Amino acid sequence: MLKDITLGQYFPGNTVAHKLDPRTKIILVIVYIVALFQANGWIGYAVVTAVTAACMALSKIKPSNMFKGIRPMLVIIVLTAALNIFYTQGTPVRPGWIITWEGIARAVQMVLRIVLLISGTFLLTYTTSPIALTDGLELLMNPLKKLKVPVHEMTIMMSMALRFIPTLISETDKIMSAQKARGADFETGSLVQRAKALLPILVPLFVSAFKRADELAVAMESRCYHGGEGRTRMKQLRMQTRDYIALALGAVFLAVMFVLKRYAL
């Protein structure tokens, strides 16, 4: 049951999308989000959809995997659609109806916006390993170090958190099985009873998470970890020609979206 979570899952591959420098990809995702929010007409949405589809094709990620990522957001998507359909003023679909043509159009656009937003950002995590991602983030945020922002500490905490998600999930699975073997019941009963039933999972989970954190700290210290100062990398990130091309394409995309917005297309 818990194995179905695909949050931030990385699908290894050997495509251009995988090979791009993580910094490029992070910048492109930001560009993508800004561009997406410029779309306010059908042509704008069509352009963004086409770009997203092209990127998906480039990364060879199956659309079915994309939809798996979208599924948890379904409630929000449906709610947005419903609100827009019923609360937009305009010409009714039929005289006397509350639903308007404008409402339907808005709903479709809002749903598209959410779906595209999720797909675009998932493309980043699907094609970039967590380590590359945090490395890229750290380098991008490097200038902030001058302002005494603890960039290195933040990124190392992030990569550790990402690293331990699968471990904690499998641990939760194990503890759940063990408690079920002692007759614990997680599926029936009132809300309060079910919340109480979680205690036998949460307590052991926290105990082992703290223990793990302790052991990890000792292991890091015994390998002479002392923060980011003077730390070098095995794999130096270097921008390649393809990164500059990708960034240029991103700039063109953003420019197109600004122009389209200007003319409200």
Next chain:
Amino acid sequence: MAEIITDKLCHVYSKDTPFEKTAIRDISLTIPQGQLAALIGHTGSGKSTFIQHLNALLQPTTGRVLLDGEDINRDKYARRDVKWKVGLVFQYPEYQLFEETVYRDIAFGPSNMKLSKDEIDERVREAAAFTGVDEALFERSPLELSGGQKRRIAIAGVIAMRPEVLILDEPTAGLDPAGRTQILDNIFRYREKSGATVLIVSHSMDDVARFAERIIVFDDGGIAMDGTPDEVFSRSQKLVEIGLNVPKAAELALALRRRNIPLPESVFTHEQLLDALLKAREGKAC
């Protein structure tokens, strides 16, 4: 009565996805009431998947599990009730402890059974006695005790349900030699007093050679060998092929046979090896 029969049991993880993996295939076994059986096999051979079917934690992809002739997956209630009859102790069970006191942790299973307070109390004390948990520890927090004590408390938590079948997944993993012997002795005492069927998953061939009435060897999701320790260890060559080691004494006997010292095939405890060696020497002297 508590006889377990598995009928052509198969389990496939993540069926119909790219991650599909057959964990066990076509397992048909009969484990009669009161037997003390050992399951061996290397990591990933399907032992853990198999034992989780016996108390309906996992449902078979195909095949059935029968307890006393009845399918344990026949409905939701049967699936729940079988957990009282078939007690399963996981690997490193100390990670499941969560209550504020040792007493309440051992009582977790029985209180899920909705027993009366007196009944629960009786069972907790009985289980603690079986596993050598001192009643002086009852009001302590289980989290502040030593590893061996935690392990015993966790096993007591399952024994307190008075299971007719007790299954333990590597109950001695990570304990010192004294702790190992104690835990095993506690389990045998429970079996003796209650007549329960006991299944132990183990990696320690020396332990298995000493206590098991029957050894079931898993390999690649199926059963590679099934028989008495005599039968299984006499085919030490095959065990080595599967990638398992044999008891130290059997290993030594195998090496000696390779050097043309005539030893019988059924040597797998230290005592047997000693006897066989003495006999072999006499033979030479004649």
